Amino acid sequence: MVVSAAGExxxxxxxxxxxxYDGETLVVKDLNLSIGKGEFLTMLGPSGSGKTTxxxxxxxxxxxxxxxxxxxxxxxxxxxxxxxGIGMVFQNYALFPHMTIAENLAFPLEVRKMDKTxxxxxxxxxxxxxxxxxxxxRRPSQLSGxxxxxxxxxxxxxxxPSLVLMDEPLGALDKQLRETMQFEIKHIADNLGxxxxxxxxxxxxxxxxxxxxxxxxxxxxxxxxxxxxxxxQPCNSFVAQFIGENNTLExxxxxxxxxxxxxxxxxxxxxDTVPVNVNRAGERTRVxxxxxxxxxxxxxxxxxxxxxxxxxxxxxxMGDTFRTRLRVAGTDDFIVKTRNAPDRARLQPGQxxxxxxxxxxxxxxxx
Amino acid sequence: MAxxxxxxxxxxxxxxxxxxxxxxxxxxxxxxxxHARRRAFFLVLPLLLFVLITFIFPIVQMLHQxxxxxxxxxxxxxxxxxxxxxxxxxxxxxxxxxxGSDPDESAYAALHKDFLLLxxxxxxxxxxxxxxxxxxxxxxxxxxxxRRADKLTPPFQEGFLAIDKDWSxxxxxxxxxxxxxxxxxxxxxxxxxxxxxxxxxxxxxDDNRALxxxxxxxxxxxxxxxxxxxxxxxxxxxxLLATLPLRYSNLxxxxxxxxxxxxxxxxxxxxxxxxxxxxxxxxxxxxGSLIEDESRIQMMYNQTGTVIAMTHILLPFMILPLYSVMxxxxxxxxxxxxxxxxTSWTAFRRIYFPQTVPGIGAGALxxxxxxxxxxxxxxxxxxxxxxxxxxxxAFHMTNSLNWSLAAALASLLLxxxxxxxxxxxxxxxxxNLKLG
Numbered sequence: 001m002v003v004s005a006a007g008e009x010x011x012x013x014x015x016x017x018x019x020x021y022d023g024e025t026l027v028v029k030d031l032n033l034s035i036g037k038g039e040f041l042t043m044l045g046p047s048g049s050g051k052t053t054x055x056x057x058x059x060x061x062x063x064x065x066x067x068x069x070x071x072x073x074x075x076x077x078x079x080x081x082x083x084x085g086i087g088m089v090f091q092n093y094a095l096f097p098h099m100t101i102a103e104n105l106a107f108p109l110e111v112r113k114m115d116k117t118x119x120x121x122x123x124x125x126x127x128x129x130x131x132x133x134x135x136x137x138r139r140p141s142q143l144s145g146x147x148x149x150x151x152x153x154x155x156x157x158x159x160x161p162s163l164v165l166m167d168e169p170l171g172a173l174d175k176q177l178r179e180t181m182q183f184e185i186k187h188i189a190d191n192l193g194x195x196x197x198x199x200x201x202x203x204x205x206x207x208x209x210x211x212x213x214x215x216x217x218x219x220x221x222x223x224x225x226x227x228x229x230x231x232x233q234p235c236n237s238f239v240a241q242f243i244g245e246n247n248t249l250e251x252x253x254x255x256x257x258x259x260x261x262x263x264x265x266x267x268x269x270x271x272d273t274v275p276v277n278v279n280r281a282g283e284r285t286r287v288x289x290x291x292x293x294x295x296x297x298x299x300x301x302x303x304x305x306x307x308x309x310x311x312x313x314x315x316x317x318m319g320d321t322f323r324t325r326l327r328v329a330g331t332d333d334f335i336v337k338t339r340n341a342p343d344r345a346r347l348q349p350g351q352x353x354x355x356x357x358x359x360x361x362x363x364x365x366x367x
Numbered sequence: 368m369a370x371x372x373x374x375x376x377x378x379x380x381x382x383x384x385x386x387x388x389x390x391x392x393x394x395x396x397x398x399x400x401x402h403a404r405r406r407a408f409f410l411v412l413p414l415l416l417f418v419l420i421t422f423i424f425p426i427v428q429m430l431h432q433x434x435x436x437x438x439x440x441x442x443x444x445x446x447x448x449x450x451x452x453x454x455x456x457x458x459x460x461x462x463x464x465x466x467g468s469d470p471d472e473s474a475y476a477a478l479h480k481d482f483l484l485l486x487x488x489x490x491x492x493x494x495x496x497x498x499x500x501x502x503x504x505x506x507x508x509x510x511x512x513x514r515r516a517d518k519l520t521p522p523f524q525e526g527f528l529a530i531d532k533d534w535s536x537x538x539x540x541x542x543x544x545x546x547x548x549x550x551x552x553x554x555x556x557x558x559x560x561x562x563x564x565x566x567x568x569x570x571x572x573d574d575n576r577a578l579x580x581x582x583x584x585x586x587x588x589x590x591x592x593x594x595x596x597x598x599x600x601x602x603x604x605x606x607l608l609a610t611l612p613l614r615y616s617n618l619x620x621x622x623x624x625x626x627x628x629x630x631x632x633x634x635x636x637x638x639x640x641x642x643x644x645x646x647x648x649x650x651x652x653x654x655g656s657l658i659e660d661e662s663r664i665q666m667m668y669n670q671t672g673t674v675i676a677m678t679h680i681l682l683p684f685m686i687l688p689l690y691s692v693m694x695x696x697x698x699x700x701x702x703x704x705x706x707x708x709x710t711s712w713t714a715f716r717r718i719y720f721p722q723t724v725p726g727i728g729a730g731a732l733x734x735x736x737x738x739x740x741x742x743x744x745x746x747x748x749x750x751x752x753x754x755x756x757x758x759x760x761a762f763h764m765t766n767s768l769n770w771s772l773a774a775a776l777a778s779l780l781l782x783x784x785x786x787x788x789x790x791x792x793x794x795x796x797x798x799n800l801k802l803g
Contacts, residue, residue, distance in 0.1 A: 059702075059706055060705075060706075061702055061705075080705075080710075080711075081702075081705040081706055082705050082706070082707075082708050082709055082710055082711075082714075083708075085708070086706060087706070087707075088702075088703065088706040088707075090699050090702070090703055091699075092697075092699065094697070094699040094700055094702070094703035096700060096703070096704075096718055097722065098721045098722055107704070107707055107709070107717070108707035108708050108709075111707065111708045111709045111710075111713055112708055155707065156706075156707075159707070159708065165706075
């Protein structure tokens with residue numbers, strides 16, 4: 001499995017791509033992205049961040065205003081969508097309502113002038129792959145959302161494209177089904193060795209499925225990294241906020257040396273942090289700490305840990321975890337997640353406790 | 368409100384659900400909802416009555432009129448409203464003597480008695496009119512005879528022949544025999560260019576008098592042509608309406624609806640201004656030296672005029688259903704087809720077009736049914752050969768006053784449309800119809 005495209009020739013390449021719809025504003029601002037063969041890359045971002053536009057340019061439904069898009073080394077800017085040979089799964093599946101499931105799947109093969117027996121074999125094989133083998137004669141409207149989703153996937157794969165694009169394909173499904181389908185899509189993609197470019201605004205989905213995630217905001221890629229790196233080492237406060245849950249403490253950098261930035265929080269507390277994109281003393285910064293890296297039981301902390309006083313505002317029982325909202329260093333929405341274990345105390349609102357974390361879990365980002 | 372808790376265990380019959388107090392569930396449900404249902408019924412009652420009085424009743428009346436004409440059997444005095452049976456004696460003679468037997472003295476005697484009554488009631492004209500429907504030129508025979516009937520003495524046969532030799536024409540007697548029953552299928556025969564000969568057999572009318580079958584054919588053909596033309600013109604417009612950004616499509620929609628806000632007569636007359644041989648189009652062609660002044664194109668007072676004007680007038684009825692269907696077709700389907708390898712033409716043909724079929728069906732049915740019964744436009748711009756069947760129905764209603772024939776023609780038209788509707792249901796399915 002290719003995790004990074006570095007070193008070998010890229011399969012899909014965006015080269016200084018810009019896109020504007022109205023000639024006044026740029027929706028995509030200078031996109032450079034290489035995707036390796038067999039990679040599962042997710043474009044993640046809030047709506048309006050330009051991720052879907054990037055996907056549509058690759059599919060051929062939008063033209064790049066500037067720059068080149070290459071597929072397998074070939075420039076495809078001026079190739080119409082039907083000649084690109086890229087499979088695509090759409091947000092609401094876009095199954096043709098006037099055709100049966102089998103006819104839907106046979107359509108891409110028919111337009112490729114494949115003969116009938118070969119067509120039928122391939123359609124059946126594709127349906128079996130998504131466990132929909134006995135549904136060939138039904139109409140799309142007779143299927144549930146999850147089943148339609150599977151059929152849409154099978155249709156995008158039946159003509160054996162080497163690149164498949166997915167535009168928020170699980171957006172309309174309920175949570176449980178969505179999770180099942182995430183794994184299923186991932187497994188199918190791995191088994192077939194296809195390259196997938198996946199667009200979503202759901203960060204859990206992105207983390208679960210992808211080899212690499214490109215976080216989009218304001219027409220730019222904010223960070224392009226593997227899921228663990230993205231979560232644990234967000235490179236700016238947008239990514240830190242967008243991926244997973246995050247606590248933010250604001251303050252000013254006092255000093256930076258030896259890979260440690262000393263930050264004076266607005267409340268007056270001094271803490272050690274990892275400097276990520278702060279460069280000099282006096283700069284304002286946002287310090288980010290993940291809720292699950294904060295310890296509410298000071299006795300469990302190592303000797304290097306920071307401790308701060310905190311007041312419990314709210315305690316929420318969530319089954320597998322406890323979620324505690326605290327007042328820390330002047331902010332009222334400092335969240336701590338604790339695993340539900342027998343030796344864990346349930347905190348009471350109003351209680352004052354000591355909380356602490358390791359300095360390396362605490363990252364000083366842009367303000 | 369009855370407690371609707373179903374309890375199978377206490378149910379009287381196995382599998383029959385009852386409420387907690389033992390009433391059958393179905394009855395309880397009906398009782399619970401009867402109030403709402405009654406209220407709903409009273410809400411639709413005015414409309415129901417309106418439809419019954421203004422739609423169902425006239426249609427039944429028309430169907431009845433097409434097979435019932437008492438012009439030879441019953442006289443209704445216009446002033447007093449008194450109904451008097453007429454022509455009793457000659458009708459009795461017809462009953463006693465079989466078809467084809469020559470009228471003898473007793474027949475003429477019977478006829479004489481009847482004419483005395485006709486003269487007294489001043490009803491000879493209407494009886495003559497009734498006979499005139501089946502055999503033209505006979506009305507005066509009746510009025511003339513009625514005037515002189517009181518002076519006739521036996522033998523009546525010679526007396527009648529002296530008044531008019533036509534009384535010996537076996538056709539007159541055959542037609543009178545046909546009219547002697549108020550219920551008759553003769554009007555339907557006439558409506559399809561058939562008639563009865565002296566022996567009572569059904570034969571076609573002379574070629575130079577055959578009219579209706581040709582007109583039905585022309586109406587059908589022109590209506591299909593107009594439907595097809597509106598479809599060709601409406602499809603791209605509806606597609607634009609459904610896909611353009613809102614502010615352009617709103618403007619376009621106003622242009623589509625504009626004809627609806629203009630009087631039908633104004634629209635038709637403006638076509639007359641445009642199309643007539645001294646009209647705008649011909650003038651422009653002559654001015655542009657495209658045609659000679661002598662050879663101006665005749666676009667008005669013929670079928671061309673009817674087709675052009677009716678296509679324009681009926682166009683919105685095709686555009687609107689098409690638009691309402693196209694609006695619901697998401698562009699993502701065509702995109703999906705393109706991504707699966709279809710050219711834009713294949714995507715249109717295989718994916719977009721089949722999804723518009725319900726709209727095409729609805730529009731075509733609407734336009735066709737409207738076109739088949741269209742009256743004003745062909746009357747104004749159709750000239751002689753651009754007339755449709757409805758113009759002839761109107762002629763029989765207002766000019767010849769042969770309401771029975773008009774009713775028969777209208778009934779045939781109705782049956783024809785019902786057959787087409789049935790065919791449409793069989794071929795495409797009426798539940799596929801989408802009007803909005």
